[in-house]
Amino acid sequence: MDGEVESENGTMKSPVCLIVLGMAGSGKTTFVTKLDSYLRQHKRPPYLVNLDPACKNMPYKPNIDIRDSVRYKQVMKKYHLGPNGAIVTSLNLYSTKFNQLLELLGKVNVENTHDIAVIDTPGQIEVFTWSASGQIITECLASTFPTVVVYVMDLERSTSPVTFMSNMLYACSVLYKAKLPFIIVLNKCDIVDPTYAIEWMHDFEAFSDAIEKETSYMSNLTRTMALTLDEFYNELNYVPVSSLTGYNFDEFLKMVDTAADEFQREYRVEWEKVRKEKLQTEITQLNSKLNSLAVSSGEGEDINLGIISSLSAGREISDVYLAPMANEISDDSEGEEVSGFNLND
Numbered sequence: 001m002d003g004e005v006e007s008e009n010g011t012m013k014s015p016v017c018l019i020v021l022g023m024a025g026s027g028k029t030t031f032v033t034k035l036d037s038y039l040r041q042h043k044r045p046p047y048l049v050n051l052d053p054a055c056k057n058m059p060y061k062p063n064i065d066i067r068d069s070v071r072y073k074q075v076m077k078k079y080h081l082g083p084n085g086a087i088v089t090s091l092n093l094y095s096t097k098f099n100q101l102l103e104l105l106g107k108v109n110v111e112n113t114h115d116i117a118v119i120d121t122p123g124q125i126e127v128f129t130w131s132a133s134g135q136i137i138t139e140c141l142a143s144t145f146p147t148v149v150v151y152v153m154d155l156e157r158s159t160s161p162v163t164f165m166s167n168m169l170y171a172c173s174v175l176y177k178a179k180l181p182f183i184i185v186l187n188k189c190d191i192v193d194p195t196y197a198i199e200w201m202h203d204f205e206a207f208s209d210a211i212e213k214e215t216s217y218m219s220n221l222t223r224t225m226a227l228t229l230d231e232f233y234n235e236l237n238y239v240p241v242s243s244l245t246g247y248n249f250d251e252f253l254k255m256v257d258t259a260a261d262e263f264q265r266e267y268r269v270e271w272e273k274v275r276k277e278k279l280q281t282e283i284t285q286l287n288s289k290l291n292s293l294a295v296s297s298g299e300g301e302d303i304n305l306g307i308i309s310s311l312s313a314g315r316e317i318s319d320v321y322l323a324p325m326a327n328e329i330s331d332d333s334e335g336e337e338v339s340g341f342n343l344n345d
């Protein structure tokens with residue numbers, strides 16, 4: 001990999017990768033857009049990656065966009081899939097080439113152009129968190145760069161204790177699955193006061209009182225679960241923000257710094273083991289490829305390993321997009337899923 005990401009004292013360098021997750025409509029895209037403009041104002045432009053193949057309106061300009069490489073509607077048509085199945089398949093196709101995205105991020109590190117990379121994920125959270133490709137992408141990032149999960153929670157839609165609890169259980173399951181530092185962004189605090197959520201996290205009696213008012217059969221179950229989430233709440237980093245106004249983004253960024261330190265202290269060693277294992281597997285695969293070449297006819301067949309090796313002259317890393325190779329772009333206006341990437345001039 002071009003970008004060496006390990007420093008002499010054994011810490012991984014920037015960019016710190018923020019994987020932004022959250023329920024549909026929680027405000028992920030609005031959050032990423034505001035974070036982009038906030039960081040730009042502070043002369044720290046982030047490196048932006050969009051992993052939502054179905055996203056129609058993108059208010060920010062991503063450096064890397066899955067939609068440049070995978071045509072979601074074509075995936076639906078070709079494989080006869082519904083919307084969610086097509087998103088999963090698009091992510092699967094994309095994840096096979098994710099090492100190229102890591103190389104671009106490696107260059108960000110070498111050229112020191114961005115200290116934060118933000119990864120926006122599909123609206124349907126389970127598509128990312130419970131799919132093999134979501135796991136592969138998370139592992140690729142975390143084994144190479146300091147990586148933090150940012151879970152966006154919609155304050156407006158969580159005012160019922162049962163919904164609040166469901167959201168927290170989901171966040172908790174993502175935390176344990178991802179094995180990464182975790183920040184909960186309590187979003188939309190411009191329209192709903194976040195006090196209720198903070199109180200429910202820290203005061204079981206207050207939550208219990210709120211549950212009393214619920215008549216649903218879920219209330220007993222919810223009360224029991226609230227007790228089991230106690231430890232989760234104790235360790236939890238959360239910050240109320242408004243992605244509309246930018247309120248508290250400075251606090252959020254302080255939390256990112258702390259989480260990145262936490263990654264270096266508590267998670268890096270484990271993730272480096274994953275990286276070494278992955279490297280070993282790649283070496284073994286490459287060796288077996290070379291061996292099979294050696295015993296083949298020897299007619300010099302070209303093998304495309306799909307590696308992006310350099311940038312076009314005069315291009316800034318921040319201007320580079322992953323895009324389909326020219327011979328893989330479909331004539332169809334909606335395009336087609338592709339198996340390789342190229343740099344677009």
Ligand SMILES: Nc1nc2c(ncn2[C@@H]2O[C@H](COP(=O)(O)OP(=O)(O)OP(=O)(O)O)[C@@H](O)[C@H]2O)c(=O)[nH]1
Pocket residue numbers: 022023024025026027028029030031122123124187188189190191241242243244245
């Ligand atoms: N008032 C207010 N509205 C917000 C805030 N953040 C997002 N919204 C609104 O919430 C709606 C959903 O926001 P999106 O950013 O599209 O949410 P998302 O999670 O990316 O949505 P999907 O990708 O479709 O799941 C939009 O109407 C936003 O304008 C906020 O902090 N305050």
